Amino acid sequence: xxxxxxxxxxxxxxxxxxxxxxxxxxxxxxxxxxxxxxxxxxxxxxxxxxxxxxxxxxxxxxxxxxxxxxxxxxxxxxxxxxxxxxxxxxxxxxxxxxxxxxxxxxxxxxxxxxxxxxxxxxxxxxxxxxxxxxxxxxxxxxxxxxxxxxxxxxxxxxxxxxxxxxxxxxxxxxxxxxxxxxxxxxxxxxxxxxxxxxxxxxxxxxxxxxxxxxxxxxxxxxxxxxxxx
Amino acid sequence: xxxxxxxxxxxxxxxxxxxxxxxxxxxxxxxxxxxxxxxxxxxxxxxxxxxxxxxxxxxxxxxxxxxxxxxxxxxxxxxxxxxxxxxxxxxxxxxxxxxxxxxxxxxxxxxxxxxxxxxxxxxxxxxxxxxxxxxxxxxxxxxxxxxxxxxxxxxxxxxxxxxxxxxxxxxxxxxxxxxxxxxxxxxxxxxxxxxxxxxxxxxxxxxxxxxxxxxxxxxxxxxxxxxxx
Amino acid sequence: xxxxxxxxxxxxxxxxxxxxxxxxxxxxxxxxxxxxxxxxxxxxxxxxxxxxxxxxxxxxxxxxxxxxxxxxxxxxxxxxxxxxxxxxxxxxxxxxxxxxxxxxxxxxxxxxxxxxxxxxxxxxxxxxxxxxxxxxxxxxxxxxxxxxxxxxxxxxxxxxxxxxxxxxxxxxxxxxxxxxxxxxxxxxxxxxxxxxxxxxxxxxxxxxxxxxxxxxxxxxxxxxxxxxx
Amino acid sequence: xxxxxxxxxxxxxxxxxxxxxxxxxxxxxxxxxxxxxxxxxxxxxxxxxxxxxxxxxxxxxxxxxxxxxxxxxxxxxxxxxxxxxxxxxxxxxxxxxxxxxxxxxxxxxxxxxxxxxxxxxxxxxxxxxxxxxxxxxxxxxxxxxxxxxxxxxxxxxxxxxxxxxxxxxxxxxxxxxxxxxxxxxxxxxxxxxxxxxxxxxxxxxxxxxxxxxxxxxxxxxxxxxxxxx
DNA sequence: CATGAATGAGGGTTCATTCAT
DNA sequence: CATGAATGAACCCTCATTCAT
Numbered sequence: 001x002x003x004x005x006x007x008x009x010x011x012x013x014x015x016x017x018x019x020x021x022x023x024x025x026x027x028x029x030x031x032x033x034x035x036x037x038x039x040x041x042x043x044x045x046x047x048x049x050x051x052x053x054x055x056x057x058x059x060x061x062x063x064x065x066x067x068x069x070x071x072x073x074x075x076x077x078x079x080x081x082x083x084x085x086x087x088x089x090x091x092x093x094x095x096x097x098x099x100x101x102x103x104x105x106x107x108x109x110x111x112x113x114x115x116x117x118x119x120x121x122x123x124x125x126x127x128x129x130x131x132x133x134x135x136x137x138x139x140x141x142x143x144x145x146x147x148x149x150x151x152x153x154x155x156x157x158x159x160x161x162x163x164x165x166x167x168x169x170x171x172x173x174x175x176x177x178x179x180x181x182x183x184x185x186x187x188x189x190x191x192x193x194x195x196x197x198x199x200x201x202x203x204x205x206x207x208x209x210x211x212x213x214x215x216x217x218x219x220x221x222x223x224x225x226x227x228x229x
Numbered sequence: 230x231x232x233x234x235x236x237x238x239x240x241x242x243x244x245x246x247x248x249x250x251x252x253x254x255x256x257x258x259x260x261x262x263x264x265x266x267x268x269x270x271x272x273x274x275x276x277x278x279x280x281x282x283x284x285x286x287x288x289x290x291x292x293x294x295x296x297x298x299x300x301x302x303x304x305x306x307x308x309x310x311x312x313x314x315x316x317x318x319x320x321x322x323x324x325x326x327x328x329x330x331x332x333x334x335x336x337x338x339x340x341x342x343x344x345x346x347x348x349x350x351x352x353x354x355x356x357x358x359x360x361x362x363x364x365x366x367x368x369x370x371x372x373x374x375x376x377x378x379x380x381x382x383x384x385x386x387x388x389x390x391x392x393x394x395x396x397x398x399x400x401x402x403x404x405x406x407x408x409x410x411x412x413x414x415x416x417x418x419x420x421x422x423x424x425x426x427x428x429x430x431x432x433x434x435x436x437x438x439x440x441x442x443x444x445x446x447x448x449x450x451x452x453x454x455x456x457x458x
Numbered sequence: 459x460x461x462x463x464x465x466x467x468x469x470x471x472x473x474x475x476x477x478x479x480x481x482x483x484x485x486x487x488x489x490x491x492x493x494x495x496x497x498x499x500x501x502x503x504x505x506x507x508x509x510x511x512x513x514x515x516x517x518x519x520x521x522x523x524x525x526x527x528x529x530x531x532x533x534x535x536x537x538x539x540x541x542x543x544x545x546x547x548x549x550x551x552x553x554x555x556x557x558x559x560x561x562x563x564x565x566x567x568x569x570x571x572x573x574x575x576x577x578x579x580x581x582x583x584x585x586x587x588x589x590x591x592x593x594x595x596x597x598x599x600x601x602x603x604x605x606x607x608x609x610x611x612x613x614x615x616x617x618x619x620x621x622x623x624x625x626x627x628x629x630x631x632x633x634x635x636x637x638x639x640x641x642x643x644x645x646x647x648x649x650x651x652x653x654x655x656x657x658x659x660x661x662x663x664x665x666x667x668x669x670x671x672x673x674x675x676x677x678x679x680x681x682x683x684x685x686x687x
Numbered sequence: 688x689x690x691x692x693x694x695x696x697x698x699x700x701x702x703x704x705x706x707x708x709x710x711x712x713x714x715x716x717x718x719x720x721x722x723x724x725x726x727x728x729x730x731x732x733x734x735x736x737x738x739x740x741x742x743x744x745x746x747x748x749x750x751x752x753x754x755x756x757x758x759x760x761x762x763x764x765x766x767x768x769x770x771x772x773x774x775x776x777x778x779x780x781x782x783x784x785x786x787x788x789x790x791x792x793x794x795x796x797x798x799x800x801x802x803x804x805x806x807x808x809x810x811x812x813x814x815x816x817x818x819x820x821x822x823x824x825x826x827x828x829x830x831x832x833x834x835x836x837x838x839x840x841x842x843x844x845x846x847x848x849x850x851x852x853x854x855x856x857x858x859x860x861x862x863x864x865x866x867x868x869x870x871x872x873x874x875x876x877x878x879x880x881x882x883x884x885x886x887x888x889x890x891x892x893x894x895x896x897x898x899x900x901x902x903x904x905x906x907x908x909x910x911x912x913x914x915x916x
Numbered sequence: 917c918a919t920g921a922a923t924g925a926g927g928g929t930t931c932a933t934t935c936a937t
Numbered sequence: 938c939a940t941g942a943a944t945g946a947a948c949c950c951t952c953a954t955t956c957a958t
Contacts, residue, residue: 505940506939506940507940507941507942508938508940509940512939
């Protein structure tokens, strides 16, 4: 008795949802969560207010969806890295760093507000953000613990190292994003890699690492397609 | 014809202003800029809304004042460090890192929202925040350039290193602030120091650095007086 | 050229309509007219929003349909009463009162919001409600006039008496509906009957009336099948 | 240090609050609670939306205030009646009925929506309304119980009688309010009185009661100052 | 100078209704 | 006929800011 939603209608819905997510990502990134109104989002997405609430239960729900997308991508990076570094600690770590930085850069529309925008932990928005920050940090921490156990790196405290690594990557990308011309990303990534590899006690030949970074960036082309802020 | 403000009246004014700044710092830190209303601030400061606007032109102006205070303190740290490292590169850098981390930690009521909150540059608020971030980064960058020129450190790119250093310190402190018990700050600082000293090519004896960190924390007692979030 | 709706299709339509009416009656009664959305109704009825608007022109139209159903039932009660009281004034009136109260009680899903909800006459909804209230009152008024003319009752003003009678019955039922346990309905009806019979100047033996009330309730089984709110 | 609110400012505030209450009472009564928006209220009161929220925390709060006013007045009527009927059962009851009806009539802007507007008990609005309805009914019930104990009235069930009395008065007034010309209020009250006095077993001389009703209406002049709906 | 009443644009969200599929 | 995605006016409420007292 009930009519099924035909496939092409579902496709339409997915498309619309994507449109909203993209519009929101762009606006949140350029104006911040608080300074972006639902009205702004729907205008950018070319839909009506009512439609927005058909696709998302609330502004917080929209945020959650954006969040989940980035989380998954980051998780994938760390999982792959965990594998690669088994046989190639320095190269694998460099690649992981490059991928993480590329991910942050490509998600500029998301990353700044997802990782940094903050007041405190009172709003639902902020509670989620914090939980995710923890999760990211834990992923990196576990990764370093694993390598330390395998005797591949040597740091005096993996927790502190994880923080420094994450923070270092993050600020590097943010700085790059703030620069007027954003074209020397490979250079930035390379030297950030070298800095942290040294701290981790991994010796690496710049000549060998550079092409691998280029390869990563080539594989994930979204990294540069938006230019700097 | 023109009345001079008598000194004791000026003192009164300064006191009131301080009250407002303190109340705002505490509220902004615990609830965030956007979630804190002027009404919240004046209630915490024990004054009226009208009075607030006598001391500050706007909410943004209040923010600016808070900002300026922290900026100056950070500038002092870097200036001192620039001096000390002339004769003692490793120790001086360690001390600078310790002081910077201590400063961030002690200004938890400010630092999180000052450095991280919000997403982009549309509001006056955000423009200032960004300008300050740049300034901090430049201070660190100049500091590293100086040491590199003096042949005291060896990194492949001082700009990237500055980012990694700043970001590393920042995330370390934030992580520490998020932890339930916040008593191992010296431990955190020590290992964050060691991580970055290694990257900078500075050899340092942990045994020698630890007491200097303790000394810094002892000198700047505000660092621990509030405990973790 | 013109298609005739085959009978079994018409039946289907009637069934669907009934489903919607029942769902709406239940929801309106438990949440009120304003707090019940079309979405709520269609979900409870197991149909789509679009379908709803095939069966009813609007929310107001749905309300009208519900209204009409109860009106007819009430009209029947008064018409029957008019007949019975010819030969048995007290017993007939008691029976009418019992039937009216039973009707209100059994239509708890409708009656409260039909007779009471809302405040004034701007919306179509309210205009109808008011018209109906008038109609009910007029029925009772005419009934009393008739008996007064027949010298069966003796009140100083039939209009005032009609109001007191209607209001009395109504509040009695509402009070009963609000009570946690709703099982003493016959008791309630009996004593409400006695109260009004006395005012009307009808002498009645409680022993004789009680079984007639029970009989009415037994005949109209819907009265108790839902229990109190 | 804190300036005190001067008395005349407080007076201004009270006046404003009154303005809002009056505007709201009028609108709620003529359009109902749900159909009256805050915007409507503030426009009628000649103030801004912001001001409204300075005087009332919410729409519900406004409703509560309106409610409280009528509750107190009703309580006073019943308390007085309890006293007067000690020595003059019939006259006192008649007077109480007259005062209650006068109160309802004079508060036509309030009473309909306060006592009747309803859906169910889900919203705060409705919860309060219901609580009050109960309270009114209890007052009347207690009043009847008291008289029954004193052997002044004789009904078979005071609870049922309380409902019939309240409902009767209520519907009588509502009917009067709905009539195009509203000038025969004393007539209405008189005959409603007689109806219920009879049920209660109180013998009363219409000639004696009529002037007392007139007296009540003269004392509470607000009863007729608004005319019918 | 201190006060707090007043403002109103703008916030997120709801929902009766329409219409292309 | 059934469907449910789309609409947008309207809802209640917040809050930075002003200004008469």
